[in-house]
Amino acid sequence: MTKSLRVKTSKFIDETYKISFKFNRKTYYGYKGDTLASALLANNIHLVGRSFKYHRPRGIMTAGSEEPNAIVQLHDNTSRTEPNVRATEIEIYEGLEASSQNCWPNVNFDIGGINNFLSPILPAGFYYKTFMWPASFWEKYEYFIRKSAGLGKSPTKPDPDIYEHKYIHCDVLVIGAGISGIMAAKTAAKNGFKTLLVDEKPYLGGSTIYQNSEHFKINNQISSSWLDKEINEIKKFENLEIKIRTSVAAFHGYNFLLARESLTDHLPVNQRANKIRHRLLKIRSKKVINATGSLERPLIFNNNDRPGILLSSAIDKYANFYGVACGEKNVLFTNNDSAYETAINLNQKGINIEAVIDNREEVDSKLVKETENNKIRVYKGYTVVDTSGYKKINNVSIMQLSKDGEKAIGSKISINCDCLGISGGWTPAVHLFTQSGGKLKFREEDKVFIPNKYSSDQISIGSCNGEFTLDEILSSAPKILKEFLNIKKTDYENLEVNSSFNKSKRNIWLLPSDKVLGKTKSFVDYQNDATAKDIKLALREGFRSIEHVKRYTTTGMGTDQGKLGNMHALGIVSETAGSKMGELGTTTFRPPYTPLTFGTIVGRNVGEYFDVFRKTPIHDWHVKNKAEFENVGQWKRAWYYPKNGEGMHDAVQRESKAARDSAGILDASTLGKIDIQGTDASEFLNRVYTNAWSKLSIGKCRYGLMLNEDGMVYDDGVTTRLEENHYIMTTTTGGAATVLSKLEDYLQTEWPELDVYLTSVTDHYATVSVCGPNSKKIISQVIPDLNLSDESFPHMSFKNAKIGNIKCKVMRISFTGEHSYEINVQASFGKAVWEKCMEVGKKFNITPYGTETMHLLRAEKGFIIVGQDTDATMTPIDLQMDWIVSKKKYDFIGKRSLYRSDTIREDRKQLVGLLTENPNEILEEGAQIVADINKSPVEMLGHVTSSYYSPNLKKSIALGVVKGGKNMMGQKLIIPMENKQINVTVADPVFLDKENKRLNA
Amino acid sequence: MFLINCPYCGEREQSEFKAGGEAHIVRPKQPTELSDDQWAEYLFMRKNIKGIQFERWVHTHGCRKWFNVVRDTSNDIIKAVYKMGEKPPPNK
């Protein structure tokens, strides 16, 4: 097992820099430049993981981000652990620890492997069919399914790494730094465009950079040498930014793209502290050049998934780039010329090739000839019908193909091997192009989808555009670039290109076997274990749309989104159903192209920045005085102030009692405040509130209810007339922003003729509310110059005043039913004024109270809270607030809706008070209300919206909405709870001080 | 994420704006004189076009101004932007 398969030095691998790493707890060595995959292969390890459904042994299949099988868990049981990482993309570093996934107890012996033998009873849709019935069993099934399924483990500890987001604006973005991308970037940069070139790999040059074959030459230089010089040149441009290890995840409309730049994943863990790990680039580019290349297709035959079976191009890259032989006895199986490039390259490096199996019968190309000249046996017109070897391939069986390609004929030939390279031709990587809204067309000759219609200013060049040979790429690139960038000339006119590649290809989506289909396992989606048999079953069961087949068989639904096998799935569907591939269309490729970590997505928005909150100017005082906080909209509001180990109930009882017995103080700064000015301000208020405003005199306040056009209560608050054409409106805390935008909407679009200006001043003021029978005494000392007599300063009025030099606006308004004052000062003085009130109020036992006590006090008075006692289905009439709806006004927002046939129904849910039979029983908010518990089905009449124990009334009180509740006064209803029924009586929602005597106490 | 050319501020990211539904639905001047059906037509009925749609947008995190946009809902291409009260471009 430890034999080295490192065959030849490569300039991309630094053999003087040895790196040790662990795979499944065992230590191995590799070199700088290796990926985990290449290092494992060099150590002759193919078996990396187990497949998702059948737990079949799986190995490394590719050498890139399209890898479906070799996905591993990194640094298990540490805070940096990460599941589902592709071994083909991990650059090894000292101390790297990786382990296999989806196997227990280990990758060599895995209990789930039994599924492989059970596979006849695990067909497509098995989970859907079996675990559906009975529905009540689902919870039990789910436990076992989740235990035996799942790829990898999520981290359980906080992520120690730093992530960030960055905006980039450029003229031209080039995606992919292969030969096409390099030419595009150089051309753009040379013509003065601000250019960004990105590539997911840690090096530039794509697959050309390691091609040393004499068969591919540009201007008489070997293609990689030619490209090397180009790369050196592009590095000199100041207007060209190059980002490697940067994978474009999403291509949205208007050339808005997201890319992940990976900055520390290739470094030893102990060198990552305080460095940014991933950067999410938000790129806006005027023009985009897709040079995303192409992906080699596998071939679909029986047992095509064993460890040791790789894409032919991957074997080529492991040999050329990493200097690693994937096997000592290699067999290649192909339907096109690509595998011969591999054969010739391997042969040059002294890696043994047992045979090349080509499903084409007549092939005549330079590459084939040279392969044969090298004494490599080529089987023409043959197909692989089976493979063997449990943990690694050890044999392939081949048979001749019938003329029509539908049968395997003749006698079986068996070839021993330890590695099989497969090549089914190439699929343009059009994922990003389609994400952007581009439309594809199907090219029948070689069965590929290529870009057809672009949705934005972008173009595709190179193999992602269906140009697979060097001469095609080099002859079309200059033309495409000149037209796209609107320039006269490129550096690539009239290049002399030698390419020996012959384009002939014999496409058979599902290769025949000597066995019947039912007895084969020909994998189409390796990661999700979907086979050709499953796809045919789905079609037999009536699925026709490719999107439905995908979901039923789970083809293409893994973390790799089926980059390898989607075309074959499509091909099999089209052949079986007799539909044309071009008409079937492809399934939708969705972002991200390769998976993103959550850290990348959230960037800096973690911890205290995850959801930033707003603090009032008095916030620090609340913190210092041990307040518990509640989130209201974006605000942190003091909820209650526990004293001496009090719980919430005790604290609220104490606060509520103090506010009614002597004095309470509340930070009301969060209420929305909108400054309204203009000669039509009064008319504007008339139109937006249900009640009349024209006659409100200067210096007076009025409560207003605001509806939506559908007649439902939207917001409420007190508005004060400061001057003839100047009002200040308050809104609910949560409604401030939406009320302002709603008012702006009407003002700008429906009533532009009104002379009214709205300004949000919520943050400008701090609001201190002092209430209770002693509030007048306290305010008289806080603001000695203010005349507080009822004649001079009655309830619902306003005065400008001064506390020392601090200007303030004082309103005598009340949300508790107590005599009370609201002092509004410039925000920066808020805390000082609050502390002054506390100091003066000390002898009156002034008690700070939070939102919970505020809610209790207003409930005693039957005042509603919009959003708690109302939802978007309550009209003012439903709230028994008919008194606030003007009968005289011709129109206001929502008026017409108040007498729609639906809103005048008598049996609408209406707000009522509820009193429990047992005065100590407190109802649960949200509890259902019924009249008859024995009727089946039980009719739900409504629910409890607010419920408290009132220390002032010494009984429990509640508000609720009940169908037809208005006419049910005194009626007994039932609140059914889990273990009991609570008897309640419908009551007037005003529980305390119906005569409003306390307001002037 | 498209770009919207605010008629007051210029081109900005979509995230600065909020959509406000179909444009050119005028609030009736005399709602009280409408039948339930007529009022419901104004209140509830909106087109949901695949293709060219006239719609309202507001520059919430900018100038707070409302304006109209002509957008192809099938590909989000914005054909025209014009101020409230201005005549819509032809095609309506």
Ligand SMILES: [Zn+2]
């Ligand atoms: Zn603007």
